[in-house]
Amino acid sequence: MARASKIFASVTGAAALLLLTALKLSTPVMAASVDDWRGRAIYQIVTDRFYQGDGGNNTACADLSLYCGGTFDGISQKLDYIQGMGFDAIWISPVVENMADGYHGYWAQDFYAVNPNFGTLVSLKNLVQAAHARQMYVMLDVVANHAGFPGNFSTTNPFNASTDYHTECNINNWNDQTQVEQCWVTGQLSDLNTEDSWVQAELGRIVSWWVNKVGGFDGIRIDTVKHVRKDFWPGFAGSAGVFSMGEVFSSDATYIGPYQNYIDSLHGYSMFYALRNVFQQKQSMWDISNQVWTDEQNFKDTSVLGNFIDNHDNPRFLNGQSANGIPTVYYGTEQVYAGGNDPANREPLWTSGFNTNTDMYNFFKTLNGVRLQDPFANKTMNIHVSDQIYTFTRGNTVVALSNVGSGQGVSATFSLPNAFQNGTVLTNVFNSADSITVVNGAVTVTIVNGLPGIYH
Incomplete structure (x- = not known):
């Protein structure tokens, strides 16, 4: 990696x-x-x-x-x-x-x-x-x-008449839902009626x-x-x-x-x-x-x-x-x-x-x-959230994500659901040398180079 x-x-x-x-x-x-x-x-x-x-x-x-x-x-x-x-x-x-x-x-x-x-x-x-x-x-x-670009509608099958389309118009106001629905996307694509x-x-x-x-x-x-x-x-x-x-x-x-x-x-x-x-x-x-x-x-x-x-x-x-x-x-x-x-x-x-x-x-x-x-697997979102780390669980997997990017690291300690018993050892699927152990219902994870930790 x-x-x-x-x-x-x-x-x-x-x-x-x-x-x-x-x-x-x-x-x-x-x-x-x-x-x-x-x-x-x-x-x-x-x-x-x-x-x-x-x-x-x-x-x-x-x-x-x-x-x-x-x-x-x-x-x-x-x-x-x-x-x-x-x-x-x-x-x-x-x-x-x-x-x-x-x-x-x-x-x-x-x-x-x-x-x-x-x-x-x-x-x-x-x-x-x-x-x-x-x-x-x-x-x-x-x-x-819509169909393709306008022109001779007779070449479009089966919508070959002008009555099959909305009257040509541009979407000038994206907050006007009628324009969004009845005018032509990009002002060019024939909008079907x-x-x-x-x-x-x-x-x-x-x-x-x-x-x-x-x-x-x-x-x-x-x-x-x-x-x-x-x-x-x-x-x-x-x-x-x-x-x-x-x-x-x-x-x-x-x-x-x-x-x-x-x-x-x-x-x-x-x-x-x-x-x-x-x-x-x-x-x-x-x-x-x-x-x-x-x-x-x-x-x-x-x-x-x-x-x-x-x-x-x-x-x-x-x-x-x-x-x-x-x-x-x-x-x-x-x-x-x-x-x-x-x-x-x-x-x-x-x-x-x-x-x-x-x-x-x-x-x-x-x-x-x-x-x-x-x-x-059941999911539990928002196990731990901070400005730099977001964690959740999926079944017996703990997932830790970070936005710090490469060349940086960040750690966090947080509690896990009761399904994770004390003494349980979880290993990062991307790095077998990176393991975490549940102690008093909690774990500490360290994100290295911004890469996610998937502990299973």
């Missing part, structure tokens, strides 16, 4: 919080209910940037704003790499045919056709089947708010077709949820018939939380911003404790929130040098990718050679190993 201690002590702390506060439930693959997803660990993939597949040239991408060549077959061929880190679910970017240069999948042109740049329906089905054979879930990214009964029904048919008839997917991730009125979402998610996780891009838990009354889960953006403030900006660890409390007050069920430190819409965590829920790790974090704003944060992974010896790859492997050893 020497390189980790110099480069990314902050990301290991944030990742430990996310991965070790998940509650794992043992269930068979493809059941795809809320409880089945609770505690899974998700690896997020931008298909075009993951792997071209055997036989591809797999060279660096000359222009990250264009297609780079990743395929469904490429993902299938590297499931060993993903599972080797202990992830038991993948989230893949949208699969529908897009307008020109829509490598990311969010500029739909034909909602019923697979993007030929990624492969065929057969290769997509093969990917899902290959993942299921490994007891891994597959989450499909879907978009119901989701108040129209036929458009509503057709979007339901589309998501049902992909999930149930084509892919056999286990869950959906829904893009741009806040840009459609709330009462649209139960019917759409119900048509999918599987677990749903939505994106409500905001740092305000009081704004995000109510959407969970309409779909199963949401990305944990409120905790995302708290973690960045604590581990990048070195703000007080009390911010994590306060955010845990705030989220509990505003979300229906924090245990299924999709918490993350990186994704395709934000600069990577390392660009700027846990919480309860379902941890999500963005591809490339394990290779210490540090890209900035889109598209710099969507680098090809194949240029890394899929190195399984990086510190971060092995960090995730170890962390997920601890998570899976005790599938029904």
Whole structure:
């Protein structure tokens, strides 16, 4: 972990919080209910940037704003790499045919056709089947708010009439929810008229077709949820018939939380911003404790929130040098990718050679190993909180995190729950020479170089 201690002590702390506060439930693959997803660990993939597949040239991408060549077959061929880190679910970017240069999948042109740049329906089905054979879930990214760029609507299937869309307008006031829901994202993406009964029904048919008839997917991730009125979402998610996780891009838990009354889960953006403030900006660890409390007050069920430190819409965590829920790790974090704003944060992974010896790859492997050893572990948050240390327990594991960064150390003594008996010796999974002993119901931990202590 020497390189980790110099480069990314902050990301290991944030990742430990996310991965070790998940509650794992043992269930068979493809059941795809809320409880089945609770505690899974998700690896997020931008298909075009993951792997071209055997036989591809797999060279660096000359222009990250264009297609780079990743395929469904490429993902299938590297499931060993993903599972080797202990992830038991993948989230893949949208699969529908897009307008020109829509490598990311969010500029739909034909909602019923697979993007030929990624492969065929057969290769997509093969990917899902290959993942299921490994007891891994597959989450499909879907978009119901908009199609691609405006122009001749007749080229968009099935929404080929201007009446299928809201009148073009820009979002000039983000506090005006009507503008947020009915104007066009970026002022360019054709906003679907989701108040129209036929458009509503057709979007339901589309998501049902992909999930149930084509892919056999286990869950959906829904893009741009806040840009459609709330009462649209139960019917759409119900048509999918599987677990749903939505994106409500905001740092305000009081704004995000109510959407969970309409779909199963949401990305944990409120905790995302708290973690960045604590581990990048070195703000007080009390911010994590306060955010845990705030989220509990505003979300229906924090245990299924999709918490993350990186994704395709934000600069990577390392660009700027846990919480309860379902941890999500963005591809490339394990290779210490540090890209900035889109598209710099969507680098090809194949240029890394899929190195399984990086510190971060092995960090995730170890962390997920601890998570899976005790599938029904209970969590006790806020065991000890100070400006520089945050601790919690998960089953018979004590986790200590710090924001002090590399080259620094900090210690704390604190009491443990009664389940930890006097004389119990716990050893740091990252450093066998670092052990703590329960004395009079308490332990003393010392954080070195800002790296988390996971005592098991």
